Amino acid sequence: MLLEFFHAALAAVDGRRRVRAALVADCRSGSVSAFAVGKAAASMMLGATDALGPRLHRGLVVAPEGAIPDELAARPGVRCLEAGHPRPDERSLEAGRALEEFAATTPGEDLVLLFVSGGASALLEIPAPGVGLAELRALFDQSLAERLDIESLNAKRIALSLIKGGRLPGMFRASAVEAFMISDVPRDDPAVLGSGLLAAPGLRPRLVGSLDDALEAVLRAAQARGLTAHRATERLQGDAEIAARRICHELALSAADLLFYGGETVVKLPTHPGRGGRCQHLALAAARCIAGHPEYLLLAAGTDGQDGANGDAGAIVDGETVKRAADSGIDPAAALATANSGHLLEATGDLVNTGNTGTNVGDIVLALRSPPADSPPM
Helix, strand or coil: CHHHHHHHHHHHCCHHHHHHHHHCCCCCCCCEEEEEECCCHHHHHHHHHHHHHHHEEEEEEEEECCCCCHHHHCCCCEEEEEECCCCCCHHHHHHHHHHHHHHHCCCCCCEEEEEEECCHHHHCCCECCCCCHHHHHHHHHHHHHHCCCHHHHHHHHHHCECCCCCCCHHHCCCCEEEEEEECCCHHHCCCCHHHCCCCCCCCCCEEEECHHHHHHHHHHHHHHCCCCEEECCCCECCEHHHHHHHHHHHHHHCCCCEEEEEECCECCCCCCCCCCCHHHHHHHHHHHHCCCCCCEEEEEEECCCCCCCCCCCEEEEECCHHHHHHHCCCCHHHHHHCCCHHHHHHHCCCEECCCCCCCCCCEEEEEEECCCCCCCCC
16 A cells, blocks of 8 residues: 555656646647756656657757666657766766757757756766866765755855856757756755756746655545545655654654655765665664554655665565564664665565656655554455
């Protein structure tokens, strides 16, 4: 049931479907050039090709490794590039050079469509003079070590960049530029998403997918199952273990069957972290809180399908997770201390794998009180 709710959330913010719906009513004629960057770049570009057909005669897509489907790669006129994420790499700079060429050769009479989603900051860069890959990577490492908030990190990113801070639209000298975004940032702020790539004066980016959309889908799915559900009013943030304890406490006190949350927590990494991301870390911390309580379950997963570097979206834990870990000879406290939650959750059979989802609106946490075993099915 938790997986059902999570997949309902993903479907609600699918990049292809949301962009296609946004563009299908466009009755204008004329040729279109399109640029897409971020974790949802490929699906957003596919939505544009669905809606516009041959009108979209040229495009450039920059996405994380493994996130470009064959269908898009084979599309005539659309160039697809993979680049580094979450840590920028040389391909991120190559993507910046490709964008400069693409913008410079865009016909002035074209309508230009820009598609930006979370992850764009690392995937694409045109560095300021004197800035190289070493400085970009050093900033990324600093953000992890100091757990920089997104506003502070973006300010530093913009200072090193010639494209961030609202300078992307100005690269195109076309007669019209329109922007669309799938947001994983607080308040869905264009000045924050992708380090402000679309935050240009006079440009009003259209929001086609957000965390709110995903969580509303969770609510509808839960109600269709006959559950009482409560959405947290505050966005998840801060330390993942503290968030896990708070969620479990609220579940124990709540009269609702399902509590659900959205946002992104942080994990302070040791010098040599193990396997797993913030969702798995939160899930394991929650498993310790609900140990011995078979009526409680919790799902924590990233809507991009990637939590950490091993291709897992997150995990579902229950009151027996800690016992299964003990049976496997793995200490949950040690796994948390070494940021090695993924190793434990693989051993307990609790990992969630979705593959690339074609979207990215942040993380979702679902906390469920299941009915007693002798209750009639819902």
